[in-house]
Amino acid sequence: MNEEGSRSPLQAAARADAERFGKPEAGWRHKTYIVIFEADTRAGKRFDQWLIALILLSVFTVVLDSVAGIRAEHGSTLRALEWVFTAIFTVEYLTRLACVRHPLRYATSFFGVIDLIAILPSYIAFFIPEAHLLIDVRILRLLRVFRVFKLTGYVAEYSALGEALRASRRKIAVFLSFVFMVVLVMGTLMYVVEGPANGYTSIPMAMYWAITTMSTVGFGDITPQTEVGRFIASAMMLLGWGVLAVPTGIVTTEMAAQRMSRPTTTRTCPECLTEGHLPDANFCRHCGVRMPRYERDPGA
């Protein structure tokens, strides 16, 4: 993905952040910024690795806590661990706010919001004890799980994936709306044909069944009981087959286009200016002149 002269997407993102949040010029704030927000120095890399480990551990704690058996045995240990994590993440969050020049901009950015909702639940549960109802606690635990999305900031491929999605967003929106229309009409059809007695209790329920069927998941909690219903279901399954092909086509075409624009674009013959030579070519295929060596770009 790298071509001569360009920086990695992560470094590009780091520079954008530095401008937006306001990287300090000097002092402890500057040193802290370099460690926390950037990964060029050894300390910066260390910090990132520890943070990833902490995030994974804290999420694992939440997951373990949901298993009734484990909660019964180690519940108090897990809750203590949870407070430790909350404390660490709180310190990290406040430090981040402290060492940028425009703290509000960080607080309102994507990762800033995630950082906040990663530590809020424990405090809410602490200050509003009545919120310790079973349902609220479960919702609060949910929010902690969002910490895991901080990991995407460390991997370059996610920007590539995000870009591919952004490029196709209009096609995807049209495709989704088409699916919605088909699901609505087919669902209503089945609601009329089968009726509430056979499980299709309302049009939304029938639409849920239609999505289950067309996406080929097929739970089987609701199934057609009439012959006409089975016939319509068969047609929907074949249609789902075809519709399934469309997002596959979109994604594959996008990836193939990215792939095919790579290998032959960078080399230009100094004589006849022909482009698109194979990576291992020593001579220009058009005029036969010798060409300089090719440094292959790394990465997939």
Added chain:
Amino acid sequence: MNEEGSRSPLQAAARADAERFGKPEAGWRHKTYIVIFEADTRAGKRFDQWLIALILLSVFTVVLDSVAGIRAEHGSTLRALEWVFTAIFTVEYLTRLACVRHPLRYATSFFGVIDLIAILPSYIAFFIPEAHLLIDVRILRLLRVFRVFKLTGYVAEYSALGEALRASRRKIAVFLSFVFMVVLVMGTLMYVVEGPANGYTSIPMAMYWAITTMSTVGFGDITPQTEVGRFIASAMMLLGWGVLAVPTGIVTTEMAAQRMSRPTTTRTCPECLTEGHLPDANFCRHCGVRMPRYERDPGA
């Protein structure tokens, strides 16, 4: 998707409609036509947006009315709303008929028919009170849901999708007939091996199960109970895997072909303005004039 000099598919469709239905020359009919049928003016755009909102709202009403709980509570409100929508759509329909010169042609066009079946149900239910049997009312509600297809007229990509499908229609027909034959033979095989006692009560029922299995939906309402049956089912699942690949291949190849024919769009012959030359072309393929060198176009 737009190339210099050509109109968007929506405008092309609008011009075709104007010819077919007979756009009036002057007077209130001309002004009304521009607002209702075309989207070039501000009033025309406004009208379209209101219409889309009304269509979505009316469909939402139908969906809500099917949920037993909501119908019990707000049934009368929903029915009143339904009459309001019917009235609005009736006025719109009659205005459309009134402001074209060939009303019959509009009434028999695709959207004309949808407009009609979108308002008929309420009138049928009103004038034939005995038709208020539960089944009839449900069928009438179904027809209203077809209003949602009017939305496809607003989005250009649907014509692209329609064209891709039309281009591959013979391949699709052959594929479907092949699937039908395999489903028929495999279904009969399972009917013989398993028999009605195990759920395969007839060949059509076995064919329904075969489609369920080969499309990988797998409801589980019918499952093979004999070892031979399970063996045949395993073979069918692997076959379904391969067969699933075919429509994906058709769609992906079609999209890739459309995609790859595009890098030829950026080059325009200075003489005859023809677009879409091959990247390495030196001469225009239409008029033979020499063309400037090709700079690779960025972006997808």
Added chain:
Amino acid sequence: MNEEGSRSPLQAAARADAERFGKPEAGWRHKTYIVIFEADTRAGKRFDQWLIALILLSVFTVVLDSVAGIRAEHGSTLRALEWVFTAIFTVEYLTRLACVRHPLRYATSFFGVIDLIAILPSYIAFFIPEAHLLIDVRILRLLRVFRVFKLTGYVAEYSALGEALRASRRKIAVFLSFVFMVVLVMGTLMYVVEGPANGYTSIPMAMYWAITTMSTVGFGDITPQTEVGRFIASAMMLLGWGVLAVPTGIVTTEMAAQRMSRPTTTRTCPECLTEGHLPDANFCRHCGVRMPRYERDPGA
């Protein structure tokens, strides 16, 4: 698929048949051969259309006869119809044998065998009345369904599909053996982990479940009950996702290769002999010379 100078695959097949079976030179046998085996004359085309209709009708009869309700009401009618069809197909079969010069070669060919097993069942059921046990009759009916494969002789795309499959047969065989190995090992693993008590009664049963899971059909008749089992099942589902991509890749690549070799291969500039011009080019893109008109090949 057609290029200037070549005949359609159907005609090529017809010529091959004529050589193999021995097309008669003159007399009523020659006239009959032209009608039955070839489709160039109006009578030949008529014959083919009637035969297709009869095949579809007879298969439809078999399907209807399997539905208990319909058999109870119209059983005798269906059986009478079945005898009519058997008679017609017998006459057709005997005529085919009579009007070729090497009847044995036809009788042993693919379609010859299908013709025979299409009429045998009724005679077997007639001459061996004890064979009227429920199971035997069902098996006999199965054989009649094979008539439907005669229809593939009429459609050119099936040869294309057959060729694409034959070209990839080694890749397909390797893929299938790989799937078999994974299913065997995973199935054994689940048999050990879950055990017969949870439904995994033997390794073959566990392999059936493994195919159900990896092909994403997921009947649900057998499901993992232990946590380790669920973990292994999750890994298998993700693996199945990836494995599903392979046949899709094989088929798509094959279709794309066929597609991309078409548009630009046939045209050659008379001056500079450059090949691969776009279908609508009037001037050679290399030397600017005018080129003769291009007749586009029909078909998808």
Added chain:
Amino acid sequence: MNEEGSRSPLQAAARADAERFGKPEAGWRHKTYIVIFEADTRAGKRFDQWLIALILLSVFTVVLDSVAGIRAEHGSTLRALEWVFTAIFTVEYLTRLACVRHPLRYATSFFGVIDLIAILPSYIAFFIPEAHLLIDVRILRLLRVFRVFKLTGYVAEYSALGEALRASRRKIAVFLSFVFMVVLVMGTLMYVVEGPANGYTSIPMAMYWAITTMSTVGFGDITPQTEVGRFIASAMMLLGWGVLAVPTGIVTTEMAAQRMSRPTTTRTCPECLTEGHLPDANFCRHCGVRMPRYERDPGA
């Protein structure tokens, strides 16, 4: 896949093995090595065929032994056969170790380990009779099934498949981590919304359900019971649809790239015998010599 002048992947692997394990120079060890480790001679090929047959037979024995009915009838026969196989494979293993110069290197290689765990179980069961508990025996049988992976050494395509996977490993890792994150968050969401009463007893259980749903397997052992749950499930099924497209895109692009780099294989420079030039090349890219015009190669 073979190009003029290069050896097949199997022979390349054989040469690598000879160097690593130490092929003996002379004597009975040399003769034995040629038969066991290489397949160039008739004896070598014979040996390989017999070994494949024995492997398949021994695995088949394990599979049959798991079916309760067959074990009851033929249990002792199967166990005797198992000892025969164990004896044969032990002799083969010891011979392999004896006829290489660095036996330890073979014992620690991939196939060396598989050979060992293919024969160990029977000995463990023999020398530690208390290990004849039902569970242990089943685990021991599992290990024997790994013999089947020895077959992959005989087929060239597996190296191709392995290479394609190795090339995309980073993309695959990123994709899997993304899936893990989505499954974690969606699973937690459903755990909160539905709760243990509806089957979602813990977050790991909910994650298992999420994988079942997003991979479109859809067992149906756990299904959403609340309307919010069904809505979230619908969103997940549509998301799964899109996510399913990604590995398909990776694999297809990889296969297409391999495929499209092949049309360059037929052209050979008369001077340096380099193959694989671009179709429109006039000069060899290796030595700069002028090359004859390109005739398009037929076939895939």
